[in-house]
Amino acid sequence: MSERNQFRPVQPVRAYERIVEQVEDAMARGELKPGQRLPSERELVTQFAVSRSTVREALRVLASNGVVRSRPGDPRGPEVLAFSTNGLAKQMTRLTRSDQLSLAELLAFRMILDGSANLLAAQLRSPEQLLEMESTISDMRGAIDVGYEAFSEADMAFHDSVARASRNALIQVCVEVVRGVVLSLVSDKIKGSRNGKDLMRRSLRHHEEVLVAVRAGDGHAAARLARQNLYDYYAGYVPKAERAPLTTLLDPLDAQEKP
Numbered sequence: 670m671s672e673r674n675q676f677r678p679v680q681p682v683r684a685y686e687r688i689v690e691q692v693e694d695a696m697a698r699g700e701l702k703p704g705q706r707l708p709s710e711r712e713l714v715t716q717f718a719v720s721r722s723t724v725r726e727a728l729r730v731l732a733s734n735g736v737v738r739s740r741p742g743d744p745r746g747p748e749v750l751a752f753s754t755n756g757l758a759k760q761m762t763r764l765t766r767s768d769q770l771s772l773a774e775l776l777a778f779r780m781i782l783d784g785s786a787n788l789l790a791a792q793l794r795s796p797e798q799l800l801e802m803e804s805t806i807s808d809m810r811g812a813i814d815v816g817y818e819a820f821s822e823a824d825m826a827f828h829d830s831v832a833r834a835s836r837n838a839l840i841q842v843c844v845e846v847v848r849g850v851v852l853s854l855v856s857d858k859i860k861g862s863r864n865g866k867d868l869m870r871r872s873l874r875h876h877e878e879v880l881v882a883v884r885a886g887d888g889h890a891a892a893r894l895a896r897q898n899l900y901d902y903y904a905g906y907v908p909k910a911e912r913a914p915l916t917t918l919l920d921p922l923d924a925q926e927k928p
Contacts (some may be wrong), residue, residue, distance in 0.1 A: 684719050688727035693736060696749065703751035707737065709744055734759070761846040772854055773911040776903050779847045780896045780918045783828070786844055787891035790834035791883045798834040799884060805830055806873070806880055813869045820869050821852065827876055831883070855906045872902060893920050 695701045708716065713724045728739045728747055739747035790798075808823035828848060832841040875898035882891035896918050904915055 684717075684723045685727040685730065688713075688717055688719070688724065689730050689734075692727075692731055696736065701749050703749055705749045706746040707749065709746045712746070761843065762850070766850055771911065772851070773907045773914060775847055775851050775854075776899065776907060777914045777918060779844075779851055780899050780915065782840060782844050782847060783831075783895040783899060784892035784918075786828075786832050786835045786837075786840050787879060787883065787895045788888035789837065789840070790831045791886050791888035791891045793836050794834035794883060798830060801830045802827060802834075802880055802883065806876055809869075809873050809876060813866060813873065817856075817865060817869070820872075821856070824872065824876070831879075834883075851903065855903060868902075872898075875902070896920075 692701065692707070701707075707713065710721060710724055710728075714721050717724065728737065731737045731747070732739050735750060737747040737749055794802075805823055805827040809820060809827065812819035812823050825848065828844060829841075832844045835841070875894065879891055879894050879898070882888075882894060897920070900915055900919060904912055907915065
């Protein structure tokens with residue numbers, strides 16, 4: 670057999686994973702709704718033609734994912750739960766922390782997310798949410814002399830307030846997860862940098878520019894600034910050979926100036 674025709678080993682699929690898939694598919698199709706009950710363990714064993722231990726492992730996974738609430742011995746069967754962003758955040762965190770995604774991919778996704786959040790927030794934010802953003806900017810300014818941890822906390826609060834102003838729960842979850850993973854990958858380098866305060870001051874200026882655009886209701890400017898600022902702040906941690914997707918997300922004139 671030639672090199673190009675060789676097959677790769679296959680991963681065995683366990684029976685409990687098939688059960689999980691069937692339950693989640695039934696929910697996606699609307700056949701199972703929040704508040705409904707799955708059959709009892711005994712009935713599930715019969716329906717799926719598997720052992721009780723297999724059913725219990727499937728229910729454990731479903732409960733861990735926030736899909737059902739299961740109590741051993743409950744004759745009514747596991748309860749189907751309403752969608753929760755906590756379950757989505759947990760699954761996204763597992764994916765983003767895996768070795769399958771590079772820092773370049775994570776940063777590109779964050780540029781897309783933050784740009785979209787800023788665009789929506791500039792158009793949809795309330796006066797109270799604008800005051801909240803202004804307050805977090807003030808906290809960032811005061812935290813520069815305190816240290817990176819305090820500055821990072823205020824920085825995250827700003828992005829959280831912008832994400833809430835976008836009025837999109839999925840954006841809020843994704844922004845929180847991806848931002849946390851990106852920061853975890855580079856925070857030690859930032860904290861150990863000799864010009865840490867200069868980096869924080871530069872970041873503050875970038876956030877102030879975004880606030881001006883959001884206050885003015887200029888969503889396109891706010892989105893452009895988000896993408897450009899993230900590139901300026903983090904692209905140096907990405908190998909040059911992997912930066913093409915990042916520069917593609919910049920406006921053409923901005924991208925021409927990037928190395």
